[in-house]
Each structure stands twice: as structure tokens, then as C-alpha cells.
Amino acid sequence: MKRNYYFYLIPLTCRGFSCRVLRLPVFFLFAFLLFNNSEAQILPEYTVVEGVDPVTLVQQYLIGEGVETSNITYTGNDLSRGRFFGESNIGVDAGVLLTSGRAQNSKGPNNSGSKSFDSGSPGDVALNQLSGSNTLDACVLEFDFVPQSSLVEFKYVFASEEYPEYANSSYNDVFGFFISGPGIAGPYPAPPGFPDGAKNIAILPELTSPPVYVSINNINNGTSNNGPCEYCQYYVNNGIGNNPTVDKYIQYDGFTTVLVARANVIPCQTYHIKLSVADISDRSYDSGVFLEANSFSSVGVQSSLTFTHAVVDTAVENCNTASLRFRIDNVRSEPFIIHYDLGGTALNGVDYEQIPDSVIIPTGQQEVFVDIIPIVDDLPEPTKVVEIIYNTSFCEYIPDTALIWIKDYPQFELLPSNPQSIECGQSVFIRAGANGGIEPWDYLWNSGNPADTTDIIEVFPLVSTDYIVEVTDVCGNSVEAVIPVEVRGPVAVISQGDEINICLYDDIDLSVEGGTSWLWST
Known part of the structure; x- marks a missing residue:
């Protein structure tokens, strides 16, 4: 099993510095959402809900693990902000949407190359400075936060109707993520209490000095989507509004790939971030920033599971070992010790090889x-679980639990066909159905046909043959079966009968039925 995932509920009242987000296991969420938890997740139609309360937007739909928030404010038209979810081609299934126009205008199909909404809002000082132009229709969401680790990050996509025709022009809309706080200094204005200014972390992942800010002018494939390329590996062409049946999800003519904004911070200290987008020069052609749901996070210690056989997501006796990976946010100059508590129905040293109660990075x-190696005891037992409870925070105790399930190895056997008998020249289907073990199974027959790799094959023996099949499961364990196929020779019958009387020197025509060739003896 993978580690626990959570959705977030916001308490009705808050006390002290901030509202603590309540976390509940994600299976509660499934009772309310019509998502299909299968290999191919079925998402609802792309949907936008405008005017969501800013506190709800931040604490329920934006913030993930390891972050506490306070002083949440919003500036702009209420219709410019909202939340989104559902099927689309932007690479993000759900989250927060901030626009320079109207959030609902992001919804496809793309049937316009110039979708616009005049929000009537003023511009933003930081965006004016970033763009070097006068901004209008600003949509600004900002808040204080306390990170639990030395790194804070979130995922986003920037989209615009300005694409592609206004690439590399002075009309381009602008957006920015301005962070301020301890250890951060920048040229952009910051709220009182953050004297060193703010810096924009909406930058390309390229290691350049100075950094390249994400913008229409910096990410595009020319004014006709055919070059010249400006970091176009991060650009997605969504049409120009003339082919809505193809460009059916999102109205914006172009957008970036999913990018990551991140900043190094000091754990347990208070920071401020300002998420903003605006029009430049005029109020035409909407732009928007999609912020991935619950991706704004700062987790000090994270865990993930891998397995000896990746297709099996449990630990299995005599088959599969689970490896729990602990990862910290940054390289340390001294060893880092992770202490954890062990729980669950599986017993340390009894059901799996003994592990300590801490590990050192x-x-x-x-x-x-940390390897969880099941102990082979050949005793039939129910599925058991190992619970590893560890602290994710560098500031306080915020526990998370990794779950590793341990199963018995299922008895592996074959159910082969009974011995077969056929006439010479005929064919027959034979089968060796696998049962137990751990799927998938690989079949190896001695039929001489390399295409015979399934449980059922057709054979054409000319003589009696023992067909042998070896079946191997994903664990490398194998079982074998032998299926005899008897080939009976032909029986020839002279059609005139068994006894024929003829006179000396007379002639007679004889005919035979059965077989394919004959040798007469007179």
C-alpha cells in the first residue's frame, strides 16, 4: 500500500496564530466524489466555481501538508477567482484559479481567440514593476504562512488568450508569485514586517543568472505557433479559437506545462506570499493561473514505498520485499536521525525481519x-499490516503513517488438460490454467512455436507427444505440467467388403476409404 493521503476540512473557528487544517483519511472523500478509483481515473467535466471565499480557497483547496496559514486577503473582482476541477488538458486535475478576467471564461471549448472580461479592478504595484508597464484587472491572493521544513513549493500552469499572436509584444498579461520573509531579499514591495522586500519565484527551471521569469514573451513558439521557439518545451498550443471540437477543454489559446514554484525558507518562521495576475495596457484578452490543489506544501520528512516486484503493491512471503524511503527536504551537514513508532497487526521480528525504531540519513x-522483509513461516495467516509512524515536521510533532501490508504467498499450482487423443492429421487445444502465485504469469511451452505464450494453445502433432509447460509468476516461482497427446494412425477399409470372389484371369476394381496414402499387397 502507498502511504496515507489526506483531504482537508476547515474548522469553523480559529484560535491563536492560525487556523489549523484538519486532516482526514482520503477514503472519506471517496464517499462524496464520483471518481472511479481504477487504473484510468474517470474525471468529471471541467468545472469552475467562481467567487469561492478566499480563506476557503487557500486552506481547503491550495494548502497541502506542512504549512500553516493566516492573514488571508484578496484584492480584485470576486468573479476573477475560483476553484476548478475535472477533465482537461492543462495537466492539473483540480485547484485554485486566479484570472485577469473571469474565472468561468477559462472553460472550453476554445471557440474564441480573444475571450475577455473587464473586471473593473485596478492594477498591482508589484506587477507594474515586474512588467515595466501599467497593469489593470489585477487579481491578488496573499497570505502569511509558516513552513514546517526548509523548502516550500507548489505546482502551477499559466494560460492566456494573448497566445500566440501577442507573443514578444508589450501587450502581454503578467503574473507573479512574490515571496518575502526571513532570509529572502528582493526588489518587489512586501507588507510591513518584511523589510527586505519580495522576490518572484514564478521562474523557469533553467539555471540562469538572473532567473528567467515565466511570461508569454519568455515561453512561446512564435506568433503563429511555428517558431521561433522561446523555451517552447514549456509551451502548449491550444489552438486559436477556430477548432473547438479539437480544443474542447480550455478556452485559453495557449498555456505552459505544469511548472513548480519553490523557495528555500527557514522552518517555523513566518513568510508572506502574494499570488497575482493582471492585464497590461488594456482590459482585453483574459489570462489565468491554475494552482494545483493542495500542492502548496513544506514537508520536512516524506516517505514513499517501492517493492522488489513493482507490479505487486504489498510485501509477500517468499516473493516481495517492501522498501520504505524516507527523504528530507535538503542535504544536511550532519547526520539526520528519523525516529518512528511501529504499530499494526504485523509483529516486528515475527512477521518481518527485525528493524530498529530509528534510521539515519x-x-x-x-x-x-528501511526494508520490510516478510519472514517465511509456511503458516496460513490473514493479511497483516505494518504501521510506521513518523514526524514530518522540523517545527513540531505532525505525524504521518506509512502502511505496508504483508501477505502469505498463495499456493501456486496448475490445472492442466486431461490426456488427449486425436487422429493423425488433426489438431487439439490444450490448456494449463495457473492458479495462485502472484500474477502476471509467464507460460513457456515445448511446442516449438514461440507464439505459444498463453494458457491455451493449439497443437498439431504427427506422432504421440508429451507437451510440457512451465509457468512462472512475477516472484520467479514456477510450476510445471505434462499433457500427453496420443496420435492414432489411420484405419483403411476396402469398400467392396472383406471377402471378394473372382474367377481366374478376371479383373476387378478395388477402392479404399481411410488414410491418405496406400501400399497394396496382392
Whole structure:
């Protein structure tokens, strides 16, 4: 099993510095959402809900693990902000949407190359400075936050109707993510209490100095979507509004790939971030920033599971070992110790090989592995679970639990066909159905046909043959079966009967039925 995932409920009242987000296991969420938890998740139609309360937007739909928030404010038209969810081609299934026009205008199909909404809002000082132009229709969401680790990050997509025709022009809309706080200094204005200014972390992942800010002028494929390329590996062409049956999800003519904004911070200190987008020069052609749901996070210690056989998501006796990876946010100059509590129905040293109650990440490294190796006892037992409870925060105790399920190895056997008998020249289907073990199974027959890799094959023996099949499961365990196929020779019958009387020197025509060739003896 993978580690626990959570959705977030906001309490009705808050006390002290901030509202603590309540976390509940994600299976409660499934009772309310019509999502299909299968290999191919079925998403609802792309949907936008405008005017969602700013506190709800931040605490329920934006903030993930390891972050506490306070002083949430919004500036702009209520219709310019909202939340989104559902099927689309932007690479983000759900989250928060901030626009320079109207959030609902993001919804496809793309049947216009110039979708616009005049929000009537003023511009923003920081965006004026970033763009070097006068901004209008600003949509600004900002808040204070306390990170639980030394790194804060979130995922986003920037989209615009300005694409592609206004690429590399002075009309381009602008957006920015301005962060301020301890250890951060920048040229952009910051609220009182953050004297060193703010810096924009909406930058390309390229390691350049100075950084390249994400904008229409910096990410595009020319004014006709055919070059010249400006970091176009991060650009998605969504049409120009003349082919809505193809460009059916999102109205914006172009957008970026999913990018990550991140900043190094000091754990447990208070920071401020300002998320903003605006028009430039005029109020035409909407733009928007999609912020991925619950991706704004700052987790000090994270965990993930891998397995010896990746297709099996449990630990299995005599088959599959689970490895729990602990990872910290940054390389440390001294060893980092992770203490954890063990729980669950599986007993340490009885159901799995003994592990300690802590693990050390060496100096200069960011991760370490704890192996959960099931002990083979050949006793039929129910599925058991190992619970590893660890602290995710560098500031306080915020526990998370990794779950590893341990199963018995299912008895592996074959159910082969009974011995077969056919006439010479005929064919027959034979089968060796696998049962137990751990799927998928690989079949190897001695039929001489390399295409015979399934449980049922057709054979054409000319003589009696023992067909042997070896079936191997994903764990590498194998079983074998032998299926005899008897080939009976032909029986020839002279059609005139068994006894024919003829006179000396007379002639007679004889005919035979059965077989394919004959040798007469007179």
C-alpha cells in the first residue's frame, strides 16, 4: 500500500496564530466524489466555481501538508477567482484559479481567440514593476504562512488568450508569485514586517543568472505557433479559437506545462506570499493561473514505498520485499536521525525481519531506505499490516503513517488438460490454467512455436507427444505440467467388403476409404 493521503476540512473557528487544517483519511472523500478509483481515473467535466471565499480557497483547496496559514486577503473582482476541477488538458486535475478576467471564461471549448472580461479592478504595484508597464484587472491572493521544513513549493500552469499572436509584444498579461520573509531579499514591495522586500519565484527551471521569469514573451513558439521557439518545451498550443471540437477543454489559446514554484525558507518562521495576475495596457484578452490543489506544501520528512516486484503493491512471503524511503527536504551537514513508532497487526521480528525504531540519513545525503522483509513461516495467516509512524515536521510533532501490508504467498499450482487423443492429421487445444502465485504469469511451452505464450494453445502433432509447460509468476516461482497427446494412425477399409470372389484371369476394381496414402499387397 502507498502511504496515507489526506483531504482537508476547515474548522469553523480559529484560535491563536492560525487556523489549523484538519486532516482526514482520503477514503472519506471517496464517499462524496464520483471518481472511479481504477487504473484510468474517470474525471468529471471541467468545472469552475467562481467567487469561492478566499480563506476557503487557500486552506481547503491550495494548502497541502506542512504549512500553516493566516492573514488571508484578496484584492480584485470576486468573479476573477475560483476553484476548478475535472477533465482537461492543462495537466492539473483540480485547484485554485486566479484570472485577469473571469474565472468561468477559462472553460472550453476554445471557440474564441480573444475571450475577455473587464473586471473593473485596478492594477498591482508589484506587477507594474515586474512588467515595466501599467497593469489593470489585477487579481491578488496573499497570505502569511509558516513552513514546517526548509523548502516550500507548489505546482502551477499559466494560460492566456494573448497566445500566440501577442507573443514578444508589450501587450502581454503578467503574473507573479512574490515571496518575502526571513532570509529572502528582493526588489518587489512586501507588507510591513518584511523589510527586505519580495522576490518572484514564478521562474523557469533553467539555471540562469538572473532567473528567467515565466511570461508569454519568455515561453512561446512564435506568433503563429511555428517558431521561433522561446523555451517552447514549456509551451502548449491550444489552438486559436477556430477548432473547438479539437480544443474542447480550455478556452485559453495557449498555456505552459505544469511548472513548480519553490523557495528555500527557514522552518517555523513566518513568510508572506502574494499570488497575482493582471492585464497590461488594456482590459482585453483574459489570462489565468491554475494552482494545483493542495500542492502548496513544506514537508520536512516524506516517505514513499517501492517493492522488489513493482507490479505487486504489498510485501509477500517468499516473493516481495517492501522498501520504505524516507527523504528530507535538503542535504544536511550532519547526520539526520528519523525516529518512528511501529504499530499494526504485523509483529516486528515475527512477521518481518527485525528493524530498529530509528534510521539515519548520512551527511550529504537526502534519503535512506528501511526494508520490510516478510519472514517465511509456511503458516496460513490473514493479511497483516505494518504501521510506521513518523514526524514530518522540523517545527513540531505532525505525524504521518506509512502502511505496508504483508501477505502469505498463495499456493501456486496448475490445472492442466486431461490426456488427449486425436487422429493423425488433426489438431487439439490444450490448456494449463495457473492458479495462485502472484500474477502476471509467464507460460513457456515445448511446442516449438514461440507464439505459444498463453494458457491455451493449439497443437498439431504427427506422432504421440508429451507437451510440457512451465509457468512462472512475477516472484520467479514456477510450476510445471505434462499433457500427453496420443496420435492414432489411420484405419483403411476396402469398400467392396472383406471377402471378394473372382474367377481366374478376371479383373476387378478395388477402392479404399481411410488414410491418405496406400501400399497394396496382392
